[in-house]
Amino acid sequence: MRPLRLAANTPRSFYRGTGRIHRFRGLPVPADAYYPEDWVGSTTARYRSAPAGLTVLDEGRTLAEEMAAEPVRWLGPEHVARFGPDPAILVKLLDAGERLPLHVHPDRRFGRDHLASPYGKTEAWVIVDAVPDAVVHLGFARDVEPDELTGWARTQQIAPMLAATNHVPVRRGDAVLVPAGLPHAIGPGIFLVEVQEPTDFSVLLEREGFPVSESSAYLGLGMDEALACVDRGAWNEGRLADLSRARRDARQGRQGVERLFPEQADEFFAAERLRPDPVSDLDEGFSIIVMLSGHGSLRYAEGTLPITAGDTMVVPFGAGRCELRGELEAIRCRPALRA
Template identity: 25%
Template structure:
């Protein structure tokens, strides 16, 4: 290592989609002047919502520019790349999201100007008592059946709905028809993509007074129309060491996500470091504390997102907090 490489806080972009609420402002103190505030793109180099660096030597710069200037921050696994391969969000669904599907990489590359497809993971931060989500179809369907049901407003009869509770985990592969239901507060880790094909949107209208557009033809090209197995919560095993416990949530070719619980109230020391292979992102979903590196210290609170470049200096974490530890 030929220079000191330190972590830094990120400031998100916000989205005011009509189904959102205000929990990201009231509970996560995002201080974004949007109502509703449906999503915050916490760690993003996507042109539709890039993050901004909020601490350290790059403060005020777009994460896009920082990564472009320092591609080594991504790690040797991403050599030659100049933008993040993933995107991390908070989602506050006060109302149901549209029924939708995302394309895979192959289709997106060929038909969407070389973009990435979208496989994603949802970690449920909170859910109302009756919260549900849509995960695939509960029976095999033909394209004609789906198109007809969209036309007459009966698509719901084919959708598999699943109850949702706090701490649930869902892995949504591209091609899976899905929808987040009202009352869900979710952290989402996904490919760096904003390609969404709507199948059904409850005939809602946007700010322009017109119904939001559907993308049925494209959706039919990528959607899996066979029945989906009911999603089961995976076996999760907490591994303990002094001051910290962690468990693997998801590992796929796009990202790896762990839940990490830090408690150093008895003055234990928790060390954390990214290797030279890839970057890491710490998304604080509860608690607060500080991160020390050398003679410097960075305070964090619930809702903060911290980018840890590849080959960064060793970090020491103090506090009582829960993170999603995302490894790129």
């Protein structure tokens, strides 16, 4: 099998971008600003809006259909034994043209009990670019009582809700884990690669000013039921620092490869920063690659694929061990690497 270069896959969203994704991909910028995401190699559909979000290949079939037809060749026998014909990750490019609403993603237990899913939505970000004063909101800075949270959400008291969060500066190159349950919002002027569990589950604590109904904001659940997924505990500086802590095993002995995200991300997904020196050695396994800068080539068992900044690729297990060469930087996103 061979790696595939992917076309942009930009389902319409409820918040605005800046056109950064289309410029990054070398495409015309649409007049409509509500295309701030590219769902890369996606087998996940928008919640209750299928087939929006699914990647369609050149042959007209979805990537999900191709994987279901040959799961072992795409994903490998160990992965299929654990997850079936499901890549178990979703990768996005995200271009925040405005501050996203404060929101929360449920964990796996909540997904299983309330949403008929084996997944929640733990996610992580690799910051590709950010304005000088860029910030994200991560977790509450103090304990929040259930009635207080419900009151904020019911009456849309945005100012006190945001004031209770941690305002965390981010810059290019940062890698940040966002555990399920953690209230968060991405500030304007941030462009990032996101890797996450393969769902579209979001509980919006804030919806005022966004074209989202109350039912959609709570995933079709009642408010009290939906808000039960929120981590209302205080996140101090030490806990926040753990979310972007460098790994002890970041290099792992593989040339030109730096493992990202702290160890608590490992049960959900993995990501690697690739800077060939003079090669990046890619072990066998399904992955999504986003080319951030430069140009070069991706060598696989049966050939070579030329690549350049703005390209996104899906690499099947059947492509074997690969080598990335050139003056470039890329991010490689992968499913969980251990049970």
